[in-house]
Structures are given as structure tokens and as C-alpha cells.
Amino acid sequence: MNIIVCIKQVPGTSEVEIDEKTGVLKRSGVDSKMNPYDLYALETALRIREKEGGTVKVISMGPPQAEQVIREAYMMGADDGVLLTDQKFAGADVLATAYTLSQGIKKMGDFHLLICGKMTTDGDTAQVGPEVAEFLNIPHVSNVRKILSVYDEEVITVEMDMSETVEIQEVLFPCLITVEKDIYTPRLPSFKLKLRTMDKKVHRFGLKDLEDQNRYHYGLNGSPTQVLKVFPPPKKDVNEVWRGSGDELGKRLAEKLKELKFIQE
Amino acid sequence: MAKIIIHQGKAENPQKLPDICPFNAIEYTENTLSINSACKMCKICVRKYPAVFEYLEEVQPQVDKSVWRGIAVYVDHVEGVIHPVTYELLGKAREMANKIHHPVYCLMMGDAISHKAEELRYYGADRIYVYDKTELKDFRIEPYTTVFEDFIKKVQPCIVLVGGTTVGRSLAPRTAARFRTGLTADCTILDVQENTDLDQIRPAFGGNIMAHIHTPNHRPQFATVRYKIFNAPQRSKIPSGEIVFEDIPASRLKSRIRVLEVRKKEKVKSIEDAEVIVVAGRGVKKEADLSMIRSLADRLGGMMASTRPLIEAGWTDPRLQIGLSGRTVKPKLIITCGVSGSVQFVAGMNNSETIIAINTDPKAPIFDVAHYAIIGDIYKIIPALLKNIPQKGIHDVL
Numbered sequence: 001m002n003i004i005v006c007i008k009q010v011p012g013t014s015e016v017e018i019d020e021k022t023g024v025l026k027r028s029g030v031d032s033k034m035n036p037y038d039l040y041a042l043e044t045a046l047r048i049r050e051k052e053g054g055t056v057k058v059i060s061m062g063p064p065q066a067e068q069v070i071r072e073a074y075m076m077g078a079d080d081g082v083l084l085t086d087q088k089f090a091g092a093d094v095l096a097t098a099y100t101l102s103q104g105i106k107k108m109g110d111f112h113l114l115i116c117g118k119m120t121t122d123g124d125t126a127q128v129g130p131e132v133a134e135f136l137n138i139p140h141v142s143n144v145r146k147i148l149s150v151y152d153e154e155v156i157t158v159e160m161d162m163s164e165t166v167e168i169q170e171v172l173f174p175c176l177i178t179v180e181k182d183i184y185t186p187r188l189p190s191f192k193l194k195l196r197t198m199d200k201k202v203h204r205f206g207l208k209d210l211e212d213q214n215r216y217h218y219g220l221n222g223s224p225t226q227v228l229k230v231f232p233p234p235k236k237d238v239n240e241v242w243r244g245s246g247d248e249l250g251k252r253l254a255e256k257l258k259e260l261k262f263i264q265e
Numbered sequence: 266m267a268k269i270i271i272h273q274g275k276a277e278n279p280q281k282l283p284d285i286c287p288f289n290a291i292e293y294t295e296n297t298l299s300i301n302s303a304c305k306m307c308k309i310c311v312r313k314y315p316a317v318f319e320y321l322e323e324v325q326p327q328v329d330k331s332v333w334r335g336i337a338v339y340v341d342h343v344e345g346v347i348h349p350v351t352y353e354l355l356g357k358a359r360e361m362a363n364k365i366h367h368p369v370y371c372l373m374m375g376d377a378i379s380h381k382a383e384e385l386r387y388y389g390a391d392r393i394y395v396y397d398k399t400e401l402k403d404f405r406i407e408p409y410t411t412v413f414e415d416f417i418k419k420v421q422p423c424i425v426l427v428g429g430t431t432v433g434r435s436l437a438p439r440t441a442a443r444f445r446t447g448l449t450a451d452c453t454i455l456d457v458q459e460n461t462d463l464d465q466i467r468p469a470f471g472g473n474i475m476a477h478i479h480t481p482n483h484r485p486q487f488a489t490v491r492y493k494i495f496n497a498p499q500r501s502k503i504p505s506g507e508i509v510f511e512d513i514p515a516s517r518l519k520s521r522i523r524v525l526e527v528r529k530k531e532k533v534k535s536i537e538d539a540e541v542i543v544v545a546g547r548g549v550k551k552e553a554d555l556s557m558i559r560s561l562a563d564r565l566g567g568m569m570a571s572t573r574p575l576i577e578a579g580w581t582d583p584r585l586q587i588g589l590s591g592r593t594v595k596p597k598l599i600i601t602c603g604v605s606g607s608v609q610f611v612a613g614m615n616n617s618e619t620i621i622a623i624n625t626d627p628k629a630p631i632f633d634v635a636h637y638a639i640i641g642d643i644y645k646i647i648p649a650l651l652k653n654i655p656q657k658g659i660h661d662v663l
């Protein structure tokens with residue numbers, strides 16, 4: 001079984017604020033960490049390897065310092081890691097990110113299963129996984145909350161979480177799944193593995209290493225969506241005090257809940 | 266194509282500049298500033314330090330926007346029961362279409378759903394495309410994407426709106442990638458320009474900042490929107506629009522996925538996942554009165570939670586405790602009933618989007634964090650409120 005997991009480095013905090021007048025960001029503690037949702041993806045891969053054997057590789061696209069999350073994956077037990085890093089990848093939206101990842105994955109050799117996290121805490125779109133699957137022309141199942149079985153190197157059976165139902169899907173390899181938080185509890189990085197993988201190589205791919213070298217398919221050039229601007233969210237500082245009889249207040253509250261769309265008329 | 270170039274000599278405190286970027290895309294190493302692949306082209310650096318950072322735009326390849334006409338809405342449904350987000354999107358589609366004088370389309374696919382499409386004719390669609398095939402019985406990504414692709418190629422809409430449901434969040438990106446076009450997830454505001462460019466506004470960084478996004482050189486433009494962001498239009502009295510049945514050869518609907526089973530979900534929901542929470546505090550005098558709180562939660566399609574004393578009394582389950590030693594919640598709506606608002610409790614809920622507090626004591630600290638402070642008796646207010654809420658919660662409809 002060959003498994004590849006997509007992991008991303010994200011800011012350590014989402015506590016960013018924009019100064020309304022100057023448009024400058026106010027941040028506290030700007031450490032980076034592995035996207036927490038990707039820990040579940042990696043854990044899922046490691047569990048499958050424990051049962052089925054094989055290898056778990058990780059891939060990430062990001063700045064050179066994103067090597068840190070690959071090292072972290074090594075400390076959890078990943079066998080190998082690739083970092084896609086190049087100035088030409090800068091400014092990538094979902095499409096360009098997914099395309100770059102798919103190009104990188106093609107370079108990593110054959111795989112059976114590709115696993116992505118549910119979403120990232122900075123991009124927060126949950127779209128990269130399905131788009132990677134499209135570029136690789138393989139089936140995907142998102143919102144997987146349970147792995148039911150893995151049969152040889154042929155097929156995997158998973159539980160997909162829909163809002164009202166659960167769908168059991170059997171998917172032929174190669175395929176991609178995105179996993180829900182809580183599918184398994186992620187293990188902590190091990191100190192022993194840290195020592196053992198200290199000098200382990202992290203492969204680096206740039207544009208010149210990829211099959212498609214057309215720079216218009218990468219980074220900002222390859223991104224159909226563009227950010228026009230960012231701004232602070234409108235403040236919701238309603239602070240209303242209501243008084244009156246129980247009947248009045250009950251009725252008024254019902255009206256307010258209708259207005260806020262918590263009650264359908 | 267655009268890029269940001271750096272004028273190295275112009276920076277007075279170059280070591281400080283990495284801090285201005287929300288995406289950690291500015292680096293300062295070996296006395297040189299550089300921009301790495303984390304850059305999102307938000308241009309905050311250009312605005313703040315125009316002397317140092319310069320935005321260079323090159324000419325973009327143009328797409329012929331005039332051949333892409335109409336706003337399409339994907340009809341989300343479970344066995345023909347249409348998800349209400351669909352109507353909300355139809356309302357928004359109609360509003361935008363009127364501005365640019367385009368038609369509104371629906372795309373509905375599934376098995377044995379033809380008669381269910383009729384309902385869409387009451388919500389302002391001009392044409393409803395229906396693909397009714399046994400191969401489309403359960404949601405499987407490849408055949409669904411193929412149908413979506415077929416529809417887009419035939420109809421060429423300039424905008425495609427998809428509900429942010431489990432299916433939508435899987436299908437929209439896959440289809441957008443097939444057309445090598447952009448998709449903006451979870452938009453909270455949508456508007457359209459005269460040239461049919463879609464203005465998409467969405468929260469980023471867990472809602473701490475908003476981003477205004479557009480897709481100027483690609484068509485169609487994809488956006489997903491979550492349930493309850495837009496208003497559903499009134500159902501009109503007379504149907505309008507026409508239903509168009511489309512066919513697609515079964516040979517194109519092959520899949521490497523087999524659906525073995527579809528199960529109704531067992532209801533073990535945790536309060537962290539609830540969008541609406543009604544909290545019982547010590548203002549609730551006896552255990553039996555919890556039924557009043559529970560009814561309110563049910564009618565709003567939410568969950569009941571409680572403060573610690575009620576758990577200690579054995580009235581409620583420990584998993585329902587909010588607070589420092591309980592769970593942290595961030596629902597869209599939280600209504601606290603007879604809760605004083607101790608720091609330990611508030612720590613677990615003060616990031617909720619809308620906080621409504623009911624308490625008899627005008628000095629209760631809960632009112633410091635509440636958006637709506639209702640001074641009064643829960644035993645009078647809640648029964649009056651229940652009388653004014655229709656029996657059937659929205660979740661019973663689904």
C-alpha cells in the first residue's frame with residue numbers, strides 16, 4: 001500500500017485583526033504549525049500502514065520554512081516527504097494549489113490512496129482535495145468519517161458523512177479521500193523518531209522539476225480567482241436591552257428570531 | 266498576470282516588514298526581502314508601504330464574456346426533497362440576473378426526480394434542466410461531475426451557484442477544476458457587475474477578516490454559499506419557467522465507486538456542532554421544567570445545554586456542559602435562560618455569533634456579553650415565545 005498525505009503549514013493563530021483605518025494587520029504570536037485537520041489525515045494513513053504495510057509519504061506546497069511540517073510528519077512516522085517550493089508558486093488560489101500538488105504527486109510515483117484533511121484553518125475552503133482528484137483523474141470521497149475496510153491493494157470501503165445520512169462507499173484504488181476530524185486521534189510526535197529523522201532528507205521540487213513547466217499554470221498566473229481586497233468584518237455591536245411583560249418579550253423575541261432566520265415563517 | 270516587486274533600498278526597517286503580511290509571505294533573510302509562495306496577492310503590503318512594494322500588472326488573456334449567459338443554480342436534494350438552500354440561491358440568482366438581464370437556470374440530477382422538479386417553477390427559474398437517470402441514484406462524484414460538465418457545455422452560464430452542503434462542497438470544486446476556472450467557497454455576499462463579473466465576499470481566518478474576490482478572466486464563475494446566508498424568495502402563486510429534460514448516455518456515467526448502503530444518521534450530536542443552543546441555568550427551578558427549554562431548542566432545530574450546577578444536580582448530562590470545565594461552543598445563536606454568566610461559563614461561549622440572554626436580574630454579568638439582553642422571567646417569556654413559533658422546525662422538513 002502506498003499512501004500520500006497532503007499537509008499544509010498554517011499560521012499558529014487565527015487571531016488576526018485589521019486596523020480599520022490603516023488596513024494593517026494586528027497579530028499576536030505568529031508561529032506556524034501543521035494544519036490541525038491534516039493531523040487526522042496523517043493519522044489515518046499511519047493506521048492503514050500499520051495494518052496493511054507499505055509506505056506513507058507526505059507532500060506540502062509552501063515557503064521553504066514549510067519544511068518544518070514535513071519534519072513533524074517524520075516525527076509522527078511518515079516515511080518520506082516532498083516540499084513544493086518555488087517563487088513561481090506564489091499567489092496560488094485553490095485551482096493553482098491543487099494543480100501544483102497534482103503535478104508534485106505525479107512525480108512521487110504510483111500510489112493507491114491519497115488523503116487530504118477536511119480543510120485548512122487559513123484557506124478554509126475544503127476544496128483543494130476534490131480539485132487534486134480531478135487533476136489526477138481519480139475518484140474521490142469527501143467527509144470520510146470512518147474507514148471500514150481496505151482490501152488488498154484494490155479497494156477501500158469508507159463511511160461518508162452527509163448531513164442527514166451516512167453513505168457507505170466502496171472505491172477502487174487509486175483514489176482520494178478527505179477525512180473528518182475525529183476519524184482517529186492523532187498521535188503525538190515521538191522524540192525517538194525525532195532523533196532518528198533529524199538528518200532525513202526532505203525532497204524539494206520547484207517548477208523545473210515538474211512535468212508541466214508552463215509558468216502560466218502556477219501561482220498567481222494560474223489562479224482564476226483574485227483577491228481584490230481584505231477588510232475587517234462588520235462589527236456586530238448590537239447591545240439592546242429589552243424590558244416589558246413576559247408576553248410582550250416572548251412575542252418580540254419570536255419576531256427577532258424570524259428576522260435572524262432562525263424561524264421559518 | 267501580476268506580481269509584486271520589492272524595492273530593497275527603500276525599506277527603512279526591512280526586518281519589521283514580514284510582520285505586516287497576514288499570510289507570512291514576506292521574508293527577510295540575508296538582508297534581503299523576498300515574497301514566498303504563501304503570497305495571496307492581497308496587496309496589504311503595497312497599500313501600506315507603496316515605496317517598497319510595487320504591484321505590477323501585465324495584460325491578461327481575455328475570455329469572451331458575451332458567450333457566457335445566465336445564472337445557474339445547482340439543485341441540492343435528497344431523493345427529490347429539495348434542500349432549502351436551493352431556494353435561497355434561486356432568490357439571489359434572480360436578483361443578480363435582473364441586474365444584467367440574464368436568464369436563471371436550475372440543474373437537477375438524480376433518479377426518479379422528474380416530478381419533484383415542478384416545485385422549482387414557483388421560485389423564479391426560467392429553465393429547469395433535469396437529468397433523470399438510474400445511474401444518478403446515489404451521489405457518486407464521477408457521474409455527477411460528468412452531468413454537471415454536460416450541462417455547462419450546453420448552457421454556458423456565466424455564474425454557477427452551489428449550496429455549501431456535503432454534496433455541493435465536493436461537486437463544485439471538482440466541476441470548477443474540470444473547467445480550469447475559479448471557485449469561491451462559503452460566500453456571504455454576492456453581487457454582479459454589468460460586465461457579468463461576480464463580486465464574491467467571504468470570511469477568511471476563521472471570520473477575523475473578510476476577503477473580496479473576483480474571477481475576471483474565467484467563465485463560468487463558481488461560488489458556494491452555505492444554508493441560511495441568503496433569504497429564500499416567497500413561493501409565487503403561479504408556476505413559471507419550463508422544464509427541459511436532458512439525456513446523457515449511460516456509458517458516460519460509469520464510476521469507480523459503488524454505494525453499498527445509505528443510512529439515516531444516528532443522532533449523537535455534540536453541542537459543539539450545534540448551530541443553535543438553548544442553555545438552561547439555575548433559573549430553571551426544577552428538573553421537570555427542563556422540558557420547556559428542550560422544546561425551545563427543538564423548535565429552533567438546535568440543542569439544549571446547561572451550566573454546571575444542573576449537571577451536579579444530576580438533571581443534565583455532563584456532555585451538555587458549556588464552560589471552562591465543559592465544552593467551548595460557537596454557535597450561530599445561543600439563548601441563555603436563567604444563567605448568571607459567571608466567568609467560567611462565559612469563557613465557553615462568548616464567541617457565539619448572536620447571544621440572547623434572559624435573566625430577571627438586570628445586573629447579571631451575562632448581560633455584558635449578550636447582544637440582546639432580555640430582562641424578565643423565563644417562566645413567562647419562554648411559554649409566550651413558544652406560542653409564536655410554528656410547531657414544525659426546519660429540520661423536520663428535511
Ligand SMILES: Cc1cc2nc3c(=O)[nH]c(=O)nc-3n(C[C@H](O)[C@H](O)[C@H](O)COP(=O)(O)OP(=O)(O)OC[C@H]3O[C@@H](n4cnc5c(N)ncnc54)[C@H](O)[C@@H]3O)c2cc1C
Nearest residue numbers: 546547548572573588589590591603604605624625642643
Ligand atoms: C474551577 C471552576 C470551573 C467551573 N467551570 C464551569 C463550567 O465549565 N461551566 C459552568 O457552567 N460553570 C462552571 N463553574 C461554576 C460557575 O462558577 C457558576 O457557579 C455557574 O456557571 C453558575 O450557573 P448558573 O448561571 O446556572 O447559576 P447561578 O449563578 O445561580 O445563576 C442563576 C441566574 O438565573 C437568574 N434567574 C433566576 N430565576 C430566573 C427566572 N425565573 N427567569 C430568569 N432568570 C432567572 C438569576 O438572576 C441568576 O442570574 C465553575 C466553577 C469553578 C470554580
Ligand SMILES: Nc1ncnc2c1ncn2[C@@H]1O[C@H](COP(=O)(O)O)[C@@H](O)[C@H]1O
Nearest residue numbers: 006061116117119120123125126127128
Ligand atoms: N499548500 C498545500 N500543501 C499541501 N496540502 C494542501 C495545501 N493546501 C491544501 N492542502 C490539502 O487540502 C486540504 C483542504 O485545504 P483547503 O481547501 O485549503 O481547505 C488540506 O487539509 C490539505 O490536506
